[in-house]
Amino acid sequence: xxxxxxxxINKLVKHYKNADADAVDSxxxxxxxxxxxxLLGPNGAGKTTTISMLCGLxxxxxGDIIIDGLNLKTSADKIKSLIxxxxxxxxxxxxxxxxxxxxxxxxMYGLKNAEIKNISNSLLMRFRLGEKAGQRAxxxxxxxxxxxxxxxxxxxxxxxxxxxxxxxxxxxxxKNVILEFLKEIKESGTTIVYTSHIMEEAxxxxxxxxxxxxxxxxxxxxxxxxxxxxxxxxNLEDIFLKLTGRKLxx
Amino acid sequence: xxxxxxxxxKEILILSRDKAGLAMLFIMPVFLVLVMTxxxxxxxxxxxxxxxxxxxxxxDADTFGLRILxxxxxxxxxxxxxxxxxxxxxxxxxxxxxxxxxxxxINENATKQIRQSIQVKIQGQFPxxxxxxxxxxxxxxxxxxxxxxxxxxxxSSYKQSILGSLKHFSAMVEARLxxxxxxxxxxxxxxxxxxxxxxxxxxxxFDEKYASGGTNQIIPNSVQHNVPAWxxxxxxxxxxxxxxxxxxxxxxxxxxxxxxIAGSKLTSNLGKGVTYFxxxxxxxxxxxxIGFFILPLFGLPSLQIGGNVLALFVVTIAVVMAATTYGIxxxxxxxxxxxxxxxxxxxxxILAAIGGVWVPTFMMxxxxxxxxxxxxxxxxxxxxxxxxLRNSGLIDLLPGIALLLGFSFVCMFLxxxxxxxxxx
Numbered sequence: 001x002x003x004x005x006x007x008x009i010n011k012l013v014k015h016y017k018n019a020d021a022d023a024v025d026s027x028x029x030x031x032x033x034x035x036x037x038x039l040l041g042p043n044g045a046g047k048t049t050t051i052s053m054l055c056g057l058x059x060x061x062x063g064d065i066i067i068d069g070l071n072l073k074t075s076a077d078k079i080k081s082l083i084x085x086x087x088x089x090x091x092x093x094x095x096x097x098x099x100x101x102x103x104x105x106x107x108m109y110g111l112k113n114a115e116i117k118n119i120s121n122s123l124l125m126r127f128r129l130g131e132k133a134g135q136r137a138x139x140x141x142x143x144x145x146x147x148x149x150x151x152x153x154x155x156x157x158x159x160x161x162x163x164x165x166x167x168x169x170x171x172x173x174x175k176n177v178i179l180e181f182l183k184e185i186k187e188s189g190t191t192i193v194y195t196s197h198i199m200e201e202a203x204x205x206x207x208x209x210x211x212x213x214x215x216x217x218x219x220x221x222x223x224x225x226x227x228x229x230x231x232x233x234x235n236l237e238d239i240f241l242k243l244t245g246r247k248l249x250x
Numbered sequence: 251x252x253x254x255x256x257x258x259x260k261e262i263l264i265l266s267r268d269k270a271g272l273a274m275l276f277i278m279p280v281f282l283v284l285v286m287t288x289x290x291x292x293x294x295x296x297x298x299x300x301x302x303x304x305x306x307x308x309x310d311a312d313t314f315g316l317r318i319l320x321x322x323x324x325x326x327x328x329x330x331x332x333x334x335x336x337x338x339x340x341x342x343x344x345x346x347x348x349x350x351x352x353x354x355x356i357n358e359n360a361t362k363q364i365r366q367s368i369q370v371k372i373q374g375q376f377p378x379x380x381x382x383x384x385x386x387x388x389x390x391x392x393x394x395x396x397x398x399x400x401x402x403x404x405x406s407s408y409k410q411s412i413l414g415s416l417k418h419f420s421a422m423v424e425a426r427l428x429x430x431x432x433x434x435x436x437x438x439x440x441x442x443x444x445x446x447x448x449x450x451x452x453x454x455x456f457d458e459k460y461a462s463g464g465t466n467q468i469i470p471n472s473v474q475h476n477v478p479a480w481x482x483x484x485x486x487x488x489x490x491x492x493x494x495x496x497x498x499x500x501x502x503x504x505x506x507x508x509x510x511i512a513g514s515k516l517t518s519n520l521g522k523g524v525t526y527f528x529x530x531x532x533x534x535x536x537x538x539x540i541g542f543f544i545l546p547l548f549g550l551p552s553l554q555i556g557g558n559v560l561a562l563f564v565v566t567i568a569v570v571m572a573a574t575t576y577g578i579x580x581x582x583x584x585x586x587x588x589x590x591x592x593x594x595x596x597x598x599x600i601l602a603a604i605g606g607v608w609v610p611t612f613m614m615x616x617x618x619x620x621x622x623x624x625x626x627x628x629x630x631x632x633x634x635x636x637x638x639l640r641n642s643g644l645i646d647l648l649p650g651i652a653l654l655l656g657f658s659f660v661c662m663f664l665x666x667x668x669x670x671x672x673x674x
């Protein structure tokens with residue numbers, strides 16, 4: 001990582017009540033500005049818990065999170081104004097139209113009416129939802145909802161974008177539009193932290209990767225580095241299976 | 251402020267598109283007030299307008315029997331049928347068949363028995379040296395008998411009503427007979443002819459008034475009782491759509507997304523509270539308007555709000571706040587929509603039942619009466635009754651308003667505690 005670290009986490013620990021083991025166990029990492037950083041791992045690895053702590057949705061039991069030089073414990077509101085979050089759930093109002101959804105979230109981000117109008121129109125067109133802008137989200141297909149979910153997280157042009165499984169369960173075309181857009185905003189300097197199960201996608205998209213299992217980071221580096229270190233593996237998926245095992249997870 | 255307005259706009263849009271929610275918030279309460287007021291009005295009026303059918307068999311063709319019959323016929327509460335030539339068994343059969351709700355059997359010689367009983371008592375008052383004043387018939391038993399037969403379906407209140415009337419009429423006849431006997435004695439012993447005594451029922455005048463303050467006399471009726479009761483009940487039903495809205499938002503992930511936007515979660519909760527507060531207030535106005543304009547179309551009296559409009563406004567604000575914050579608390583505490591809708595609806599029905607919405611608190615046992623004082627619906631209802639029936643002012647209502655606001659504070663505190671649950 002050559003660039004200045006925009007996200008730094010040190011010995012982060014999270015334990016859920018009644019759980020046998022820590023969901024995140026002494027996790028440390030540094031993410032540079034403008035990187036697309038992939039958090040990969042099987043179910044229950046601790047990816048979503050890590051992202052939730054980074055966004056301020058969960059309180060860590062111990063450890064520090066520093067974002068853009070600010071400590072999350074003391075400057076949560078300042079940090080929240082720098083970040084955008086695209087959750088795994090389709091976190092939009094199904095009863096509202098696409099435009100009404102963006103109008104509401106735009107106001108929540110503190111955007112002005114004219115900005116909301118311009119940004120909404122441009123992003124809806126970019127994600128091929130322009131013609132459906134006046135339709136209620138509940139009438140959208142899964143792919144359309146996921147695109148709208150993404151727009152709602154990026155319309156304020158955040159410095160750092162957290163994406164939790166942004167392409168899960170959608171058609172190839174929708175996935176392609178989303179990934180192309182992520183590459184574009186990376187070029188403009190946005191830092192992206194991204195979780196996924198899809199190794200091929202991560203291999204193409206991410207500048208660096210952490211593979212997590214049972215709350216711990218078990219490998220990290222660029223996709224190229226990881227392949228060089230594991231010469232017996234043809235691709236990232238092979239490395240993933242080698243490191244996390246072939247046993248089914250709950 | 252922009253965030254708050256955006257949240258209110260969003261909530262109004264969502265609510266306006268939720269047909270079932272709108273029906274629950276506005277149509278159901280309208281029907282509830284109409285149906286319950288009409289139902290209870292007919293119950294209130296039953297004694298007045300739907301006279302109780304009474305069959306009287308009078309075998310005493312003298313003062314007592316004739317006078318009782320005359321008084322009963324003049325009463326607006328009873329529809330009297332008199333049959334002179336049937337026996338007691340026939341009367342019982344007619345009651346059993348349901349032809350009449352009440353049967354009265356006046357035994358023969360009732361007047362003679364009463365007269366003789368009075369004479370015995372008067373004789374007891376005179377010293378022995380005066381001697382025997384009256385001649386008694388040895389064959390007469392001691393007491394006059396009037397037998398009353400009730401249809402088993404008759405409510406206890408109606409039984410009390412007819413027994414009270416009969417005792418009142420009987421006392422009047424006894425007084426008249428006593429006066430006649432004393433008049434006879436004056437003539438026999440002192441040779442003084444007394445003039446007729448006139449009526450005995452106007453010695454004491456019962457002046458009926460309602461104990462309400464101020465000069466604005468409001469007449470209690472089913473409208474004055476039911477409109478506030480069912481208005482409060484409907485306002486508390488806000489709990490169901492409001493709690494469901496909060497849970498839906500949480501389950502969809504929107505709530506989590508708002509937590510990642512600085513200051514948005516608090517604004518969102520506030521916006522919800524304000525929106526549903528407005529809805530509750532509109533409900534209250536709607537119900538009052540129904541009391542003013544719609545209920546009179548069904549032959550009911552129009553709602554009278556008296557002169558304390560400010561007090562009515564303040565109490566309505568306190569009730570709506572209590573209902574709204576209760577909904578927000580349930581939305582934050584419950585983990586599923588099923589939980590919130592079942593707990594929300596049942597808890598409101600229970601709070602309404604113990605609060606005196608279904609059954610007036612004066613009819614409750616001591617235990618239930620004590621329990622009723624714990625229900626926020628009871629605090630609101632009493633405050634409304636204080637305004638609409640007792641003409642109380644804002645100062646008199648402060649304890650009730652304070653309780654409602656205290657309840658709101660507790661609900662807000664619980665909501666805050668539970669909304670932090672996801673962060674840990």
